[in-house]
């Protein structure tokens with residue numbers, strides 16, 4: 347009898363422990379609305395954007411000719427719910443259109459921070475990582491945009 351009680355208590359304790367551990371291991375669902383870049387990073391991205399992107403995507407990120415807008419409704423529709431890691435790879439591999447692959451990973455992260463700031467997403471305390479795999483954990487959430 348005592349043994350049974352001990353087993354039940356042990357099992358209950360383990361279940362509680364296990365679910366705690368699991369809860370703390372699961373990554374919080376972070377999105378572009380969670381403050382995932384810093385203002386300083388966006389400012390660095392602004393400088394990169396002006397030099398390497400603005401010529402095609404326009405100063406206000408509105409796009410021109412073949413180059414699409416990088417904020418707003420169309421961009422939201424294109425990227426909503428997509429992992430930011432995909433956007434990181436898209437830019438790192440295919441942009442700038444006239445020199446694909448020429449940006450360093452840190453420059454790609456900075457330029458995404460700038461795009462997010464222009465898109466009305468809040469800045470936070472932590473810089474956006476310059477690592478596509480880490481950015482797969484973060485989602486572009488268009489509903490975070492204040493229009």
Ligand code: HEC
Nearest residue numbers: 398399401402412413414421424436437441442443444457
């Ligand atoms: C020489 C012109 C040119 C430059 C410079 C350029 N782009 Fe582009 N970009 C394009 C064109 C054209 C497209 C659409 C066709 C394509 O995907 O190649 C595009 C597409 C994109 C897309 C995909 C948009 C979507 O709706 O999915 C992103 C993101 C992007 N560019 C970011 C950048 C960033 C960031 C820079 C600066 C580092 C940059 N581009 C520099 C011409 C350019």
